[in-house]
Amino acid sequence: MTLPFHWVNGTPGASISLSDRGFSYGDSLFETFRVHRGRPHLWRYHLQRLQAGQRVLGIECETRRVESQLELALDWLGTQALDDAAARLTLSRGAAGRGYRSAADMSTLTLSLDTVSPWRSVPSAARVILCETPLAIQPLLAGIKHGNRLEQVLAARELQDEDEGLQCNSRGEVVCGVSSNVFIARDGKLLTPPVVDCGIAGTVRRAIMEALAPSAGLEVVETRLHPDDLVTAEEMLLTSSLQGIRQVARCGEHVFTSSQCGDTLREHFFHFSESSE
Amino acid sequence: MTLPFHWVNGTPGASISLSDRGFSYGDSLFETFRVHRGRPHLWRYHLQRLQAGQRVLGIECETRRVESQLELALDWLGTQALDDAAARLTLSRGAAGRGYRSAADMSTLTLSLDTVSPWRSVPSAARVILCETPLAIQPLLAGIKHGNRLEQVLAARELQDEDEGLQCNSRGEVVCGVSSNVFIARDGKLLTPPVVDCGIAGTVRRAIMEALAPSAGLEVVETRLHPDDLVTAEEMLLTSSLQGIRQVARCGEHVFTSSQCGDTLREHFFHFSESSE
Numbered sequence: 386m387t388l389p390f391h392w393v394n395g396t397p398g399a400s401i402s403l404s405d406r407g408f409s410y411g412d413s414l415f416e417t418f419r420v421h422r423g424r425p426h427l428w429r430y431h432l433q434r435l436q437a438g439q440r441v442l443g444i445e446c447e448t449r450r451v452e453s454q455l456e457l458a459l460d461w462l463g464t465q466a467l468d469d470a471a472a473r474l475t476l477s478r479g480a481a482g483r484g485y486r487s488a489a490d491m492s493t494l495t496l497s498l499d500t501v502s503p504w505r506s507v508p509s510a511a512r513v514i515l516c517e518t519p520l521a522i523q524p525l526l527a528g529i530k531h532g533n534r535l536e537q538v539l540a541a542r543e544l545q546d547e548d549e550g551l552q553c554n555s556r557g558e559v560v561c562g563v564s565s566n567v568f569i570a571r572d573g574k575l576l577t578p579p580v581v582d583c584g585i586a587g588t589v590r591r592a593i594m595e596a597l598a599p600s601a602g603l604e605v606v607e608t609r610l611h612p613d614d615l616v617t618a619e620e621m622l623l624t625s626s627l628q629g630i631r632q633v634a635r636c637g638e639h640v641f642t643s644s645q646c647g648d649t650l651r652e653h654f655f656h657f658s659e660s661s662e
Numbered sequence: 663m664t665l666p667f668h669w670v671n672g673t674p675g676a677s678i679s680l681s682d683r684g685f686s687y688g689d690s691l692f693e694t695f696r697v698h699r700g701r702p703h704l705w706r707y708h709l710q711r712l713q714a715g716q717r718v719l720g721i722e723c724e725t726r727r728v729e730s731q732l733e734l735a736l737d738w739l740g741t742q743a744l745d746d747a748a749a750r751l752t753l754s755r756g757a758a759g760r761g762y763r764s765a766a767d768m769s770t771l772t773l774s775l776d777t778v779s780p781w782r783s784v785p786s787a788a789r790v791i792l793c794e795t796p797l798a799i800q801p802l803l804a805g806i807k808h809g810n811r812l813e814q815v816l817a818a819r820e821l822q823d824e825d826e827g828l829q830c831n832s833r834g835e836v837v838c839g840v841s842s843n844v845f846i847a848r849d850g851k852l853l854t855p856p857v858v859d860c861g862i863a864g865t866v867r868r869a870i871m872e873a874l875a876p877s878a879g880l881e882v883v884e885t886r887l888h889p890d891d892l893v894t895a896e897e898m899l900l901t902s903s904l905q906g907i908r909q910v911a912r913c914g915e916h917v918f919t920s921s922q923c924g925d926t927l928r929e930h931f932f933h934f935s936e937s938s939e
Contacts, residue, residue, distance in 0.1 A: 391680050400677040403668050403772055410811035411688025483776055485818035495680055499760055521798035533810035534687035541762035
């Protein structure tokens with residue numbers, strides 16, 4: 386067997402019901418994470434975000450079921466001796482009849498494993514642009530990683546050969562990258578936008594705020610950022626589960642030359658990733 | 663063969679790829695419509711809304727492909743001698759690799775047919791409530807019927823035994839029902855909220871605005887409505903592809919006693935539905 390490999394409700398398979406509410410309405414949650422040396426990286430953070438999403442959407446699935454699905458995959462991966470894999474776990478409300486109110490008998494849980502470059506080989510010097518596609522303000526769905534991602538799909542379509550695009554909310558405040566969170570460094574502090582109106586509460590973002598920055602003696606402040614703040618920053622960082630902590634070399638026409646905070650956090654991150662769980 | 667019956671890309675089948683972007687991101691469009699006496703009702707309106715959605719999301723699919731998929735279904739239905747069926751046509755961007763930017767080789771086109779009560783047997787006196795789940799303001803996605811419908815899913819979960827819930831946008835203006843559009847009658851005019859910030863441009867709504875109301879000598883005004891406007895209205899109507907034009911008997915504690923506009927529009931609608939295409 387080779388990657389990609391897929392499981393649906395604990396059984397190898399790559400198809401789901403056409404009547405799945407994940408397909409009908411994006412009525413689902415997902416987690417994308419690295420499996421590194423046979424272990425799911427930052428798993429506790431991913432699981433907690435999934436559970437937060439379950440509470441918001443009311444999608445039932447016992448943690449035991451999620452973890453046994455994952456164990457199946459890890460057992461299989463073990464025999465492949467892969468150091469790094471990209472995993473996507475999706476939890477949808479399940480197959481149901483027509484209409485928003487239609488009930489599903491059981492949620493659908495899928496897991497896909499695919500190849501991915503090792504972290505340390507992810508090129509660090511990202512080029513980013515500001516996308517025009519705004520993020521709507523919807524506090525009910527902010528923070529969680531749900532299956533309604535058309536705003537990200539449209540923003541991604543704006544990208545040419547850039548590595549990432551930043552998205553603002555409809556008030557013009559920078560919120561996050563299309564598939565990353567964003568930090569800037571200024572006057573010795575790390576600043577990152579809150580994810581209370583829109584945006585996803587990323588797991589690497591959380592690792593930085595709760596563990597990596599404190600370990601490195603860096604203060605992190607959650608604060609609203611405007612596009613003007615980006616170009617007066619000394620450094621810009623992107624964080625994501627699959628790419629870790631990336632340095633931004635260029636945002637539009639603005640070139641960043643410092644990488645001091647990024648270098649420090651990355652070293653802590655590589656260490657953290659191997660010992661935290 | 664009995665209903666429900668499903669086709670995927672022109673072939674009978676009820677499963678899709680786990681890697682379909684419709685499942686991954688709600689990266690899709692759909693149309694729900696009636697097949698009445700073997701013909702898709704208000705088909706031109708549905709097709710035009712689908713095409714508008716394709717332009718917004720950049721999902722490619724030739725009209726010929728959509729229509730031949732539908733013809734297949736109608737041919738099959740013909741032999742079943744069904745007067746009424748509910749159809750859902752979904753067009754997703756298709757199966758693709760990981761990530762928002764990942765390209766799909768071909769869009770996925772699915773069609774499901776299911777049983778439905780005849781229009782004239784849909785109970786007219788609906789009870790509705792105002793839902794608490796707001797609709798985010800996102801003009802880019804307004805009007806079209808895309809696959810990101812968590813706001814509707816959450817609002818539908820607020821309903822107990824009511825027939826429908828109304829949703830406001832984040833400014834507190836009433837926009838539409840969870841799965842319907844809304845009209846109120848006041849001082850001889852029909853008022854309905856615009857769908858430029860959020861909400862779906864319903865096909866029965868369009869039929870009323872462009873054909874039924876003018877035929878009935880009723881003026882329709884698109885205007886912002888607040889919850890207070892609902893209880894001072896003489897009449898309230900809900901419109902949807904599957905239920906046609908429903909009279910609202912009760913909105914929260916407020917009881918509507920007039921059904922004059924609704925009765926007139928319904929008679930025009932039953933006629934229109936059989937002769938317009």
